[in-house]
Amino acid sequence: MANGSLIKSFGGVTTPSYLYIKKVSFQIMPESEAITLDVPDRVGQWFIKRKDGIRTFTAEFGIKATSSTSVMTQADSLTSWLYSKEPVPLVFRDKPTQTYYAMAVGSYELDKFGASATGTIDFVCYDPDAQGAEKTVTFAPSNTDPVQVINGGNKEAYPKFHFEFTKSLTDFAIATDNEMLYFGEPFDVTSQTAIETKPVLINDSGASTTGWTAGVSVDGGQVAGTLSSNGYSFGQSGSPKDYGTGSGIWHGGSLIKSVTKEVQDFNLECQVGFLASAKNQVGRVEIYLLDINGNKLGKVALRDTTRNMDAVNFEAWVGKVNGGGTSVINSYGTNYPWKQFNGVLRINRVGKKWEFYIAQVNTTTKKHTSRMYKAYTDWKNQYGAKVASIQIHIAAYGTDAPVDQMWISNVYFKEIVSKTSSQVEYVFRNGDVLDIDCETGDIKKNGEDYYEDLYPSSKFPIFEPGANGVSVTDTGFKNATIKFSDRWR
Numbered sequence: 097m098a099n100g101s102l103i104k105s106f107g108g109v110t111t112p113s114y115l116y117i118k119k120v121s122f123q124i125m126p127e128s129e130a131i132t133l134d135v136p137d138r139v140g141q142w143f144i145k146r147k148d149g150i151r152t153f154t155a156e157f158g159i160k161a162t163s164s165t166s167v168m169t170q171a172d173s174l175t176s177w178l179y180s181k182e183p184v185p186l187v188f189r190d191k192p193t194q195t196y197y198a199m200a201v202g203s204y205e206l207d208k209f210g211a212s213a214t215g216t217i218d219f220v221c222y223d224p225d226a227q228g229a230e231k232t233v234t235f236a237p238s239n240t241d242p243v244q245v246i247n248g249g250n251k252e253a254y255p256k257f258h259f260e261f262t263k264s265l266t267d268f269a270i271a272t273d274n275e276m277l278y279f280g281e282p283f284d285v286t287s288q289t290a291i292e293t294k295p296v297l298i299n300d301s302g303a304s305t306t307g308w309t310a311g312v313s314v315d316g317g318q319v320a321g322t323l324s325s326n327g328y329s330f331g332q333s334g335s336p337k338d339y340g341t342g343s344g345i346w347h348g349g350s351l352i353k354s355v356t357k358e359v360q361d362f363n364l365e366c367q368v369g370f371l372a373s374a375k376n377q378v379g380r381v382e383i384y385l386l387d388i389n390g391n392k393l394g395k396v397a398l399r400d401t402t403r404n405m406d407a408v409n410f411e412a413w414v415g416k417v418n419g420g421g422t423s424v425i426n427s428y429g430t431n432y433p434w435k436q437f438n439g440v441l442r443i444n445r446v447g448k449k450w451e452f453y454i455a456q457v458n459t460t461t462k463k464h465t466s467r468m469y470k471a472y473t474d475w476k477n478q479y480g481a482k483v484a485s486i487q488i489h490i491a492a493y494g495t496d497a498p499v500d501q502m503w504i505s506n507v508y509f510k511e512i513v514s515k516t517s518s519q520v521e522y523v524f525r526n527g528d529v530l531d532i533d534c535e536t537g538d539i540k541k542n543g544e545d546y547y548e549d550l551y552p553s554s555k556f557p558i559f560e561p562g563a564n565g566v567s568v569t570d571t572g573f574k575n576a577t578i579k580f581s582d583r584w585r
Contacts, residue, residue, distance in 0.1 A: 103155060104192055106200075106219075107184035112177055114170050118214075119156040120188075125585065126151040126224035151224035153186070153198070159206070159213045167213050171206055178217065186219055194226035194584055225251055228582035235566070235576040242565030249582035253559040254535035256579040261530070263572035264522040266290050270532070270557060271567050277532065277539075278551035280523035291519040294363060294510040297355050298486070302329040302505035311350025312390065314382065314489045315417045318342055323349035323490060329369070329505035332490050332498075339492035346380060348491030353507070358388055358482035361446045361512040366488070367457075368398060370437040371501040376403045379499030383441060384487040392416045393481055396441040396452060398434065400499060406435035412443070412452035414472055414479045421479075424472045425452055433466035440464075446512055448474040455544075462529065462543040523549045534558060 102117040104110070111117070127149035132141035159174065161167045183197035198219040206213040228249065235257075237243050247253045257270060267280030283290065300307070305325050312319065320340020324333040332339055332349050339348045366383050382397040397411040409428050415421025428434075437456060444451040450472045455464035474480065486509060492498035515521055524530065524541075531540045534556040539546050557566070559580060566578065 102189060104187040104189040106177065106186050106198075107180055109177060112173065114160055115174060115177075116158050116160065117155050118158055121154040121156075123151055126221075148224060151196075151221040153196075153219040153221070155217045155219065157215060157217060159215075161211045161213075164211045167206075167208050167211065171213065183222060186221070191226065193228055195228070196221045196226050197223055224585065226584040228584075230579055230581050233578040233580075235578050237568065237571055239571065240567055240569060242567040245559060245564050245566050245578060245580075247559040247561050247564060247580070247582055249584045250561050251583040251585045252561070253580045253583050254533075255557060255559060256534065257530070257532040258575070258577045258579075259530045259573040260575045261524045261526060261528045261573050263526055264290075264292070265524045265570055265572060266520045266522055267569065268524055268530075269569040272557040272559065272564055274560075275555040275557045277554045277556060279549045280551075281520060283520050288518050288520050291513075291515050291521055293513055293515055293521040295513065296508065296510050297357070297359070298353060298507055298509035300353065300507040302503075302507070303327055305330070305351060308351040308353045311352050311487050311489060314346065314348075314350055314384075314491070315392075315395070317346025317348075317491055317493075319350045319489075320347040320491075321349045323351045323488070329367075329503040330488060330490075331501075331503040337498065339498055342494065344494050346491040346493050348489065350487060350489040352386065352485050352487045354485045355483060355509055357511075358484050359509075359511045360480075360482050362483055363442070363444050363508070363510045363512060364486060365440055365442045365506075365508045366504050367506040368437065368439065368441055369501055369503040369505075370398045370400070370408060370434070370499060372400065372406055372436070373500045374497065375405050376497055377499045378403065378493045378496040379502050380489075380491050380493070381502050381504060382489040382491075383443075383504070384489070385443065385483050386485045386487055387481045388484040390485075391481070392419075392421075393479060393483060394421070394443060394450070396443055396454070398437060398441070398454075400435075401493070403496065405432075407432055408434040408437060410434060410441075410454045410468060412470070414450050414474065422472070424450070425468070425470050427468065429466065429468060439466075444512075448477060448480070450474065450479070457543060463540060464543045532556075 102120050129147050131144040131147050133144055135142045159170050161170045178200040180199055183199050186196040186198040198221045200217055201220050202218045204215055206215045233245055266283045269276055269278040302325055321338045322333045323330045368381050370381055378400055380397055380399040382395055384395045385393040387393055394414045399409045400407060407428055410425055412425035413421050413423055439456040442453040453469045456466040457464055488504050490502045529542055
C-alpha cells in the first residue's frame with residue numbers, strides 16, 4: 097500500500113516518507129456503557145443514560161530505512177512525529193475533511209530486521225467524534241422568526257454565538273428547537289418601568305483634555321510636566337516625554353475631572369497601558385478618587401520599581417495612602433502577569449463594600465486574562481465620603497529611565513443606583529458584546545464571565561444533525577455570527 101494512503105497527517109505534519117502504514121484497525125463507534133439503577137421489586141434495571149467513552153485507532157506500520165544502521169535514527173524521528181502533550185489533529189486520507197483529536201499513547205516496541213522495522217501505534221481520541229472545519233454563519237434576522245442553520249454532520253454540534261448590541265434590553269433570549277438561553281427577567285409594560293441602574297457620569301475615551309484640570313498633589317512625589325492627549329489616550333507630553341525632575345521621588349503629570357455631582361455608590365474603570373522596552377525602566381500609573389475638597393478617598397495603581405526585571409506591581413487603597421488609609425492589594429501576581437500590560441483597572445463601592453479588579457485584555461478577543469479581584473468591607477465606615485472627582489497620574493522616578501509607554505484611556509465613571517420592585521434594570525446596553533460557547537459553557541459580556549443574569553432553567557443550544565431553527569427575542573444587535581463545526585461519530 098502506498099505510503100500515506102491511510103493516515104494523511106498527525107499534529108498537522110504529513111506522514112513521514114520513511115513510514116508506511118500497513119493497516120488501521122478502528123472502532124466504528126466509541127466504547128460505551130449504559131448507566132442504570134437497580135430498583136427494588138422491579139424486573140431488570142432502570143435505564144438512566146448512555147455514556148460514550150474514548151475511541152482508539154490502531155495503526156500497524158513499517159519503517160523503511162536506507163541501511164540497517166539507520167533504523168534507530170528513523171525511530172528517533174518517528175518519536176518526534178508522534179509525541180504531543182495534548183490531543184492534536186489526526187486526519188485520515190479516506191476522510192480528509194474530518195479531523196479527530198488524538199494522542200499516541202502506550203509503550204511501543206519495534207521489531208527490527210535489516211533495514212526495516214515494524215510496530216503498532218495506538219491513537220487514542222478522548223473526544224471520540226470527528227470535526228469538520230469551523231463554519232461561520234452571519235446571523236442578521238429581520239424579525240424574531242427562526243433562521244435555519246444546517247448541521248451537515250451526523251452528531252450534535254455546539255455553536256458559538258457573538259452579538260454586539262445596538263440598544264438597551266431588559267431581557268434577551270437565544271433559542272433553538274429544543275433549548276434556550278434567557279437573560280434578564282420578563283418586563284411587564286403594564287406595571288413596570290425600565291431603569292438604568294448604572295448611569296454613566298463620565299465616558300472619556302482620551303480624545304481630548306477638554307474638561308480636565310491640572311492635578312495638584314500625588315502620593316510620594318510631585319506633579320511635573322503635563323499630561324496631554326494624542327487623540328485616543330492620555331500620556332506625558334513632550335518628545336521625548338518630559339516628566340520633570342526630582343531626586344528620590346515620583347514626578348510626572350496629573351489631571352482631574354469632575355464627576356458633576358457627589359456620588360456614594362459607583363463604578364470606576366480605566367484602560368491602562370504599561371509597556372517597558374527594557375528591564376531597567378521604572379514608572380507608575382495611578383487613578384485616584386477625590387471628595388469635594390480634593391481629599392483622596394482611594395486609588396488603584398500599576399508600578400514597576402525594579403531596575404533589573406519586568407516586575408509590575410498592582411496596588412489598591414481605600415482612604416489616603418500613609419494618612420490613615422488601608423492597603424487592600426499590594427501584589428506582583430503569580431509569575432508577574434501584568435508586565436507588558438494593556439488592560440483595565442477598576443474600583444467599585446456599594447455601601448460599605450469596596451471592590452478592586454485588574455485584568456489584561458486581549459486586543460483581539462477582548463477577553464479578560466491574568467485577573468485579580470479583592471473585596472474590602474469598611475465595617476467602621478471610615479471611608480464613606482462621597483466621590484466628587486477623579487484624578488489620573490503618570491510618573492517617572494528620580495533619574496531612572498521611565499517606562500516607554502504609559503497611558504490611560506476609556507475612563508468610565510458610573511453611579512450605581514438601586515431599583516424598586518416595580519422597576520426592571522437593563523441586562524444589555526448599547527455597545528455591549530455577548531459571546532457564548534455552548535460546548536465549554538463559557539458566557540462572556542464585554543470579555544468578562546457573565547452568569548448573574550442567566551435564567552436558572554436555561555439550557556445551552558445545540559444543533560441536531562440537519563436543519564435547525566435559531567431565533568432571538570429582539571434584533572437590537574449587529575455583527576452577529578454563529579460559528580460551529582459539523583461533527584461525525
